[in-house]
Amino acid sequence: MGRGRLRKLKTPIGSEPTSRSEDASGGLEASQLKVIAVNEQLRVTYEENVHFDNDLPEFRTQGGVYVHSDRLTVTSPVLMWVKALDVILEKMKSSGFNFSQVKALSGAGQQHGSVYWKEGAHHILKNLSPDLPLHQSLKACFSVSDSPIWMDSSTASQCFSLEKAVGGAQQLANITGSRAYERFTGNQIAKIYSQNPEVYIQTERIALVSSFAASLFLGDYAPIDYSDGSGMNLLQICDKRWSATCLNACAPGLEEKLGHTVPSSSVLGSIAPYYIQRYGFSPDCKVVAFTGDNPASLAGMRLEEGDIAVSLGTSDTLFLWIQEPMPATEGHILCNPVDSRAYMALLCFKNGSLMRERIRDDCASGSWDEFSKALTSTVTGNNGNLGFYFDVMEITPEAVGIHRFNKDNNKVPDFPKEVEIRALIEGQFMAKRIHAEKLGYKIMPKTRILATGGASHNKEILQVLSDVFNTPVYTIDTANSACLGCAYRAIHGLVAETSVSLADVVKLAPAPRLVVTPAAGADEVYLPLLKRYAELEQKVLYNPTSSS
Structure with a gap:
């Protein structure tokens, strides 16, 4: 599966006739972080990005990643992603972006990447000081500093073991939707547990890039959504529960470290006080579950x-x-x-x-x-x-x-x-x-x-x-399709419980153009x-x- 994104800020419909309403959306790809804002007519009113190699040269990445000496292991530094969020929010603030208008936000992260929160990180995340940028507060919060990402192909032995544990490649596909893939998160976790069991033990929460990004906005550990979670070789796609057999084949006590899963349209809660105090977000701004870049693109293409x-x-x-x-x-x-x-x-x-x-x-x-x-x-x-x-x-x-x-x-x-x-x-x-x-x-x-x-x-x-x-x-114009998909999903999250469909939400978006029959x-x-x-x-x- 392809790269991913941190996606979306979404702004509120104003209560006064003169107020503007926008949706904002951001995306964390392998090489950059994007954000867009969309108004109530679904028109893009703001765009910004942070290019990892150019804007954060201190991390010395190429294409936003580290390719290790074995040519199989590929990672990205977690703090680079955090600092990119600091940078893009400061850019938005300097440009005069009105954060108080954001009614809801959501996002996407590159699928198959994983983040490992260290013991004690939860307390720090819930008590962020608005006087400090995120990367300073969170610099000691990760038990694995360089996250395995979708480009990694170093887990062949773990894939073999997982398929063997469940009865073969087809049986694993029946359970999780895919045979074992080296980039999938379950196999990456199994490799970390096998090679560094002490690091695994010191990890209190394992997130996908998407749920990690949502956690930053929520000021709390965000659950993994069903859609991104089904790209891990761990989730039973039929009943949307973790597979005990797959979990046990990867590492002990894994379910507790992953937490529960939620529907992709779930409202996870209100934005953390950190963003209210530092950037002027509304206390009523909601965080809708983040997902992977491919699912977000499906939403963006409507x-x-x-x-x-x-x-x-x-x-x-x-x-x-x-x-x-x-x-x-x-x-x-x-x-x-x-x-x-x-x-x-x-x-x-x-x-x-x-x-x-x-x-x-x-x-x-x-x-x-x-x-x-x-x-x-x-x-x-x-x-x-x-x-x-x-x-x-x-x-x-x-x-x-x-x-x-x-x-x-x-x-x-x-x-x-x-x-x-x-x-x-x-x-x-x-x-x-x-x-x-x-x-x-x-x-x-x-x-x-x-x-x-x-x-x-x-x-x-x-x-x-x-x-x-x-x-x-x-x-169809799919420029920023994953970003737009998250903006649409943020709107949808606010009304999903009323049985309003995404199709109803995006009626104002430009229609696809018929070319041939x-x-x-x-x-x-x-x-x-x-x-x-x-x-x-x-x-x-x-x-x-x-x-x-």
């Missing part, structure tokens, strides 16, 4: 039941709204941050835009115009020619290399240039549909695809996407092709023992 978001970038990523999940050993099932009765799924494909650019260069003289003309000059279904294009080892499926098959399922060494281009694009989108449906996704009459990323500007590519999924494709008859062409593609995919899976 996905609804049946929708798909497709990000077409360096890696292609699918966000799916799912009612009846079918966890698998590929992809991730998370609790839905918008509707506690639903789920979200996440699929990532490494061979995205770089693969498209390579075929463009090879087959269309480096021109997107020629590439698009090739797509329109070839027929839907490519006369049965199918291709698999993986310049780097793919995640889903686990395969590498270029594999071409003719209409008779015979492997061939090459295609004509126009056929190659269509085979690439059709293959990429058929793989997305096949693996989405493996996780339980079902195309519905009201399904929309919301496309973002570089390739979403190419109408011919989007036409193939629409045809393969047999559903209309819209584009499925061509007539496309579904009849692709349904048999999808079956063939899934069968051929099994023939190209990576086999380290194969001589071919």
Whole structure:
């Protein structure tokens, strides 16, 4: 899963006709902390950021992280995150930002990062002096000074042990929504306990980056929300409780250190007195549960039941709204941050835009115009020619290399240039549909695809996407989508108990723009092709023992 954010400040609707109402939202990514403010019309009225490398050079990070000598261990200094919050709040204060107008705040943190509060830290957190910046008050509060983050891949042995403890990778996915991943928090905790048991014993609370950030605003330990909590290999996604088997496989006494979990729309309490006294926040300002960056993006893109978001970038990523999940050993099932009765799924494909650019260069003289003309000059279904294009080892499926098959399922060494281009694009989108449906996704009459990323500007590519999924494709501005998602969630948190949906809350937000609809008859062409593609995919899976 991707990077994360500290997200959101949200301002109150004023009681006087002349008062302004805003929502503010902030985000803690791997490389920076962002904040935005949004008014009652959901218009962004304020933006600011702190870039870790440039604005906090004393921490000597690169891209906001430390890559350790083994090249597998990747961490970020906790105090850098705390100091970044100090810096951004002071910037807001200097600019004249009216903190008293903030009615609620929420946020997001990079998923899979974890923070380890030392024994005694709770007392300090609850009694912060408004005369001191946060980083000075909290500098001795962490038993692990450098937090493991989503880029870490040093826990292979812990992943093996966790899967073995529950009966295998598929069983772990059935319980937690994902097989064991090295970046997932349960495995990171197991590594700390194994290598530094005394540090683990000295830790009184383990937080995700999201709940850690919420704790700073709350002045108390904030609970982990269901959605971010389901990216830990520890939470039972069906009943949203910690799995005793998974906890025990990672470390003793872990449930007490994690605390309880809460719905993502929960109001955790009022903002801490520290912020009232130091910055002028209203005592009535509420803190809504923080979540991970991917769930926050789902909220920011305003996905609804049946929708798909497709990000077409360096890696292609699918966000799916799912009612009846079918966890698998590929992809991730998370609790839905918008509707506690639903789920979200996440699929990532490494061979995205770089693969498209390579075929463009090879087959269309480096021109997107020629590439698009090739797509329109070839027929839907490519006369049965199918291709698999993986310049780097793919995640889903686990395969590498270029594999071409003719209409008779015979492997061939090459295609004509126009056929190659269509085979690439059709293959990429058929793989997305096949693996989405493996996780339980079902195309519905009201399904929309919301496309973002570089390739979403190419109408011919989007036409193939629409045809393969047999559903209309819209584009949406997703700049700051996770930040905006938290602003929307902050508003939603204030009214969630009255059964108001997030869709009702964000009616004033700009609507997605319809770009293409499925061509007539496309579904009849692709349904048999999808079956063939899934069968051929099994023939190209990576086999380290194969001589071919």
